[in-house]
Amino acid sequence: MASIDILKKWVEQSRRIVFFGGAGVSTESGIPDFRSVDGLYSQHFEYPPETIISHSFYLRDPSYFFRFYREKMLPLDFEPNITHKKLAQWEQEGKLSAVVTQNIDGLHQKAGSKTVYELHGSVLRNYCTKCRKFYPAEFIRDSKDVPRCSCGGIVKPDVVLYEERLDQDTVEKSIMAIRSADLLIVAGTSLTVYPAAGLLRYYPGSRLVLINRDVTPFDNEANLVIHDNLGNVFSQL
Numbered sequence: 001m002a003s004i005d006i007l008k009k010w011v012e013q014s015r016r017i018v019f020f021g022g023a024g025v026s027t028e029s030g031i032p033d034f035r036s037v038d039g040l041y042s043q044h045f046e047y048p049p050e051t052i053i054s055h056s057f058y059l060r061d062p063s064y065f066f067r068f069y070r071e072k073m074l075p076l077d078f079e080p081n082i083t084h085k086k087l088a089q090w091e092q093e094g095k096l097s098a099v100v101t102q103n104i105d106g107l108h109q110k111a112g113s114k115t116v117y118e119l120h121g122s123v124l125r126n127y128c129t130k131c132r133k134f135y136p137a138e139f140i141r142d143s144k145d146v147p148r149c150s151c152g153g154i155v156k157p158d159v160v161l162y163e164e165r166l167d168q169d170t171v172e173k174s175i176m177a178i179r180s181a182d183l184l185i186v187a188g189t190s191l192t193v194y195p196a197a198g199l200l201r202y203y204p205g206s207r208l209v210l211i212n213r214d215v216t217p218f219d220n221e222a223n224l225v226i227h228d229n230l231g232n233v234f235s236q237l
Helices: 005-013 041-045 054-059 062-072 080-092 107-111 137-142 168-179 196-202 231-234
Strands: 017-021 096-101 116-118 121-129 155-159 182-187 208-211 224-226
Touching: 017 062, 017 168, 054 062, 062 137, 080 096, 080 107, 080 231, 096 168, 107 116, 116 168, 121 137, 137 155, 168 196
Parallel strands: 017 096, 017 182, 096 116, 182 208, 208 224
Antiparallel strands: 121 155
């Protein structure tokens, strides 16, 4: 039986699907993977992306941080793709119990998903570091230099930077969902970023599916591996 047919059968039989996704879920909406090194970085930025989006760099040079953030990490004009839409459909049908995502673009919610655990936060939430006043993403986009609250504090995106810890409540809810899943689909992620990748260890079942263009460190542990683009796979489900 072909891999896609096996996956179809498992999806049909499941009632507690959990989807764990990474950057590859959103690249087909046109959002670039900001970790990959491309011409834009070398043309405009003097440091590796991982350095710029670290907590220490944010404190040291907020002006440079926000310049990079606006240019590379504010995907406000993109739309959900077939993967986002299919997951939202499964949730509405009572088949999918949660989406666990490493992405910060909010496209799962834009597609209609309700139960979404954002391990790395969201660009759509921004708070003053002094008074905690909320600001939308457009405020960051339209600000000049470092975005400032009316109280004078810096308005910081609610995204997890390098050197910052994941939100413990989000992690615990993700673990609970993964533990109770009857089908765990892991897609569009290289599974090299920890602690997020380590959450797969909590899945006790026998239907772990990995969908990714490239080989991952977890391929040998999966029950089904599909090396393909997500759009190709989800358009057949």
